[in-house]
Amino acid sequence: MKKGLIKVTSGYERFVHWLLAISCLLLCFTGMGMMYESLNILGKVMGGLHGLKVVHNITGVVFGVALLMAIQMWWKEAGLFVFPEDIDWILTAGGYLWHVDKVPETGKYNPGQKMFFITVALCGLLMLATGFFMWFPGAFPLGTELLRWLYPLHAFGFFVIFAFFFVHLYLGTIGNPGTVQAMITGWVTRNWLKKQHPGWLKEMEHEGTLVISDGKK
Amino acid sequence: MAEKIKLYDDSKCTACRGCQLACKQWNGLKALQTVHSGTYQNPPSLQSNTYMIIHFQDYVDPKGEVKWLFRKEACMHCTDAACVTVCPSGALYYNKDFKTVGMDREKCIGCKECVAACPFEVPRYDAKTEKVTKCDMCESRITNKLDPACVKACPTGALKWGDKEAIMSAVAKRKEYLGVAATTYGDKFVGGTHFMYLLKELPDVYDGIKKNPKVSFSITIWKKWLKPLSLLAAGGVIGGSFLHYVLHGPKRPDPEEVIQEDKKQGGA
Numbered sequence A: 001m002k003k004g005l006i007k008v009t010s011g012y013e014r015f016v017h018w019l020l021a022i023s024c025l026l027l028c029f030t031g032m033g034m035m036y037e038s039l040n041i042l043g044k045v046m047g048g049l050h051g052l053k054v055v056h057n058i059t060g061v062v063f064g065v066a067l068l069m070a071i072q073m074w075w076k077e078a079g080l081f082v083f084p085e086d087i088d089w090i091l092t093a094g095g096y097l098w099h100v101d102k103v104p105e106t107g108k109y110n111p112g113q114k115m116f117f118i119t120v121a122l123c124g125l126l127m128l129a130t131g132f133f134m135w136f137p138g139a140f141p142l143g144t145e146l147l148r149w150l151y152p153l154h155a156f157g158f159f160v161i162f163a164f165f166f167v168h169l170y171l172g173t174i175g176n177p178g179t180v181q182a183m184i185t186g187w188v189t190r191n192w193l194k195k196q197h198p199g200w201l202k203e204m205e206h207e208g209t210l211v212i213s214d215g216k217k
Numbered sequence B: 001m002a003e004k005i006k007l008y009d010d011s012k013c014t015a016c017r018g019c020q021l022a023c024k025q026w027n028g029l030k031a032l033q034t035v036h037s038g039t040y041q042n043p044p045s046l047q048s049n050t051y052m053i054i055h056f057q058d059y060v061d062p063k064g065e066v067k068w069l070f071r072k073e074a075c076m077h078c079t080d081a082a083c084v085t086v087c088p089s090g091a092l093y094y095n096k097d098f099k100t101v102g103m104d105r106e107k108c109i110g111c112k113e114c115v116a117a118c119p120f121e122v123p124r125y126d127a128k129t130e131k132v133t134k135c136d137m138c139e140s141r142i143t144n145k146l147d148p149a150c151v152k153a154c155p156t157g158a159l160k161w162g163d164k165e166a167i168m169s170a171v172a173k174r175k176e177y178l179g180v181a182a183t184t185y186g187d188k189f190v191g192g193t194h195f196m197y198l199l200k201e202l203p204d205v206y207d208g209i210k211k212n213p214k215v216s217f218s219i220t221i222w223k224k225w226l227k228p229l230s231l232l233a234a235g236g237v238i239g240g241s242f243l244h245y246v247l248h249g250p251k252r253p254d255p256e257e258v259i260q261e262d263k264k265q266g267g268a
Helices: A011-035 A037-046 A049-078 A085-091 A111-135 A144-172 A179-183 A190-196 A198-207 B018-027 B082-086 B113-117 B149-153 B164-178 B217-248
Strands: B004-009 B053-060 B066-073 B092-094 B101-103 B124-126 B131-133 B159-163 B183-185 B195-199
Touching: A011 A037, A011 A049, A011 A144, A011 A179, A037 A049, A049 A111, A085 A111, A111 A144, A144 A179, A144 B113, A144 B217, A179 A190, A190 A198, B004 B164, B018 B053, B018 B149, B066 B195, B082 B092, B082 B113, B082 B217, B149 B159, B159 B164, B164 B195
Parallel strands: B004 B195
Antiparallel strands: B004 B159, B053 B066, B092 B101, B124 B131, B183 B195
């Protein structure tokens, strides 16, 4: 690694992130193949729509495992808001939407990222629960009337997750140059960290947990 | 071709179950061993290999008279069919000529969405073939100008297949003959069904009949609202991100500062 870069994610974090991301995208892909008649054609690469359904169901299991790992790993850092700092940040929208002279300093996760995490966690759990009973409707204990509502709930989860995916994609890449490295190599520049998560940088410096590359590897 | 319907007139039905057998014969459906449930009704409900059954019911009317009521249960072939709306693969469809609900089992992927959606709880999932089954009004027969197998087999005229208008006017006459309780069942909901009953008693009297069948509002939200909204939202986000990039600009780190070696701390 280039000298001076700072380590911000562990291999485990990146593994869980990509397991969740790839299974989620595959679920969106296969799910859309079934939801939109005009996209039935997506089934072609999986030996027809039946194959698409099988891939969707099995990927759902992988997604479930990845989601639980992600929640277990991130809920403390990204699932809880800190008051009043997070409110200040939200009031400035993190400086993303209009000019802000000084964006309130954020720690490891800014409130926007926390909101994203919480949304993914809640919608993901909703997709797991509704998806399970769509797969095994006979196991649903509360009757046909309520069973029918699981389908729009599953579609609602997709509506949220699919839109959020593009927000995440934009903010994780070209919207915040340098960010994508956190999920690829795990090493970022000090400048990036100072701009994006100054509170966390200070905290790591204060606690002596900052890992800086010596450029030898 | 004109819209056609099948009519079941229970006042003419003797519950011989010739229709039930003819249905199995034409569709090549084997019988399974069942259990005796204390009535002639057998099997007790629709199955993946039984597209229609005759219900048997002992009924004591308000005057204390005991009556034996029969009812044929099968796909109702709705005009606004929930199963067709939810089917993701196009396996369920409306017959172009008759407006009945046909089924292409080759296309069925066994997702069971129609099983949950049907307001009459008719479609059945067959775990062996991983596909759903239901009555298709003998599409292979009606498209060749033959009556559905059940109608063909009916010896008393309780089952009829024909132009909707002709049948409905015959029903009106028959109702006058049968008296005040006689009711048409199927014309007042889901846009009108293509399998209708002419019942000699009030519909509520019949066991297992759906009192107010309708396409669940959940299906409207799911298929009419959330489907287009999902694409609109994603499109909006993509457009919004583009505008953000060109109007507000990305959040870049501030210009490079000299990073001093001695700042290094901790475990590297």
